[in-house]
Amino acid sequence: xxxxxxxxxxxxxxxxxxxxxxxxxxxxxxxxxxxNPLCGDRVTIYIKMEGERISDVAFRGSGCxxxxxxxxxxxxxxxxxxxxxxxxxxxNFHNLVTGAGETxxxxxxxAFSGVCDYPTRVKCATLAWxxxxxxxxxxxxxxxxxEKA
Numbered sequence: 001x002x003x004x005x006x007x008x009x010x011x012x013x014x015x016x017x018x019x020x021x022x023x024x025x026x027x028x029x030x031x032x033x034x035x036n037p038l039c040g041d042r043v044t045i046y047i048k049m050e051g052e053r054i055s056d057v058a059f060r061g062s063g064c065x066x067x068x069x070x071x072x073x074x075x076x077x078x079x080x081x082x083x084x085x086x087x088x089x090x091x092n093f094h095n096l097v098t099g100a101g102e103t104x105x106x107x108x109x110x111a112f113s114g115v116c117d118y119p120t121r122v123k124c125a126t127l128a129w130x131x132x133x134x135x136x137x138x139x140x141x142x143x144x145x146x147e148k149a
Contacts, residue, residue: 011073011111016065021058021075028056034131034144036123041067045074045131052082057132064124066115071128073108083136090133097125 025031025046034043041063048056057079059071078086092103099116115125123146131144 009111011108012065012069015069015072019059019068019072021072021079022060023058024060025056025058030135030138032131032135032144034061034127034134034146036063036067036127036146038120038146039064039067039124041124041127043067043071043128043131045071045128045135047132047135049083052084054078054081054083054086059128063127066112066121066124067127070112070125073111074128074132077107077109078132086132086136090129093129094126097122 024044025048027048028046029049030047032045034045035041041061043059043061043063046056046058046060047054057075059075061071062068063071077089081089088104089106089109092106093109093112095101096103096106096109097112097115112125115121127144127146130146134144
């Protein structure tokens with residue numbers, strides 16, 4: 001188990017130091033901005049759709065290692081997926097990091113399985129996902145916050 005934990009930690013560190021798809025999608029159909037006021041994490045998610053398929057997804061922003069790695073892995077996991085597939089992955093990831101229930105196969109996203117043991121880090125891991133979800137629903141320039149208004 002320690003080796004698996006080490007592998008997961010290495011994956012998160014790699015994605016936080018060298019985030020994938022860290023850019024603006026200039027021809028994005030949808031985007032949303034997210035903010036975690038407790039720690040200052042900020043993210044903007046950009047989505048380009050081709051019909052029901054996500055042809056491109058990227059992010060910009062700043063945040064802690066968990067937040068950045070989560071956004072990076074989100075982009076890798078959801079690019080090329082249909083909106084329905086993305087919604088299912090969103091639900092499975094949310095269940096994983098909150099410990100709220102069963103999850104389907106998540107591949108590299110399973111690296112976040114330990115987050116549920118640290119409630120203050122759940123918001124870091126889910127910020128990009130909630131922001132993606134808002135953008136996918138077409139909430140242009142919507143502001144997503146981890147805190148209730």
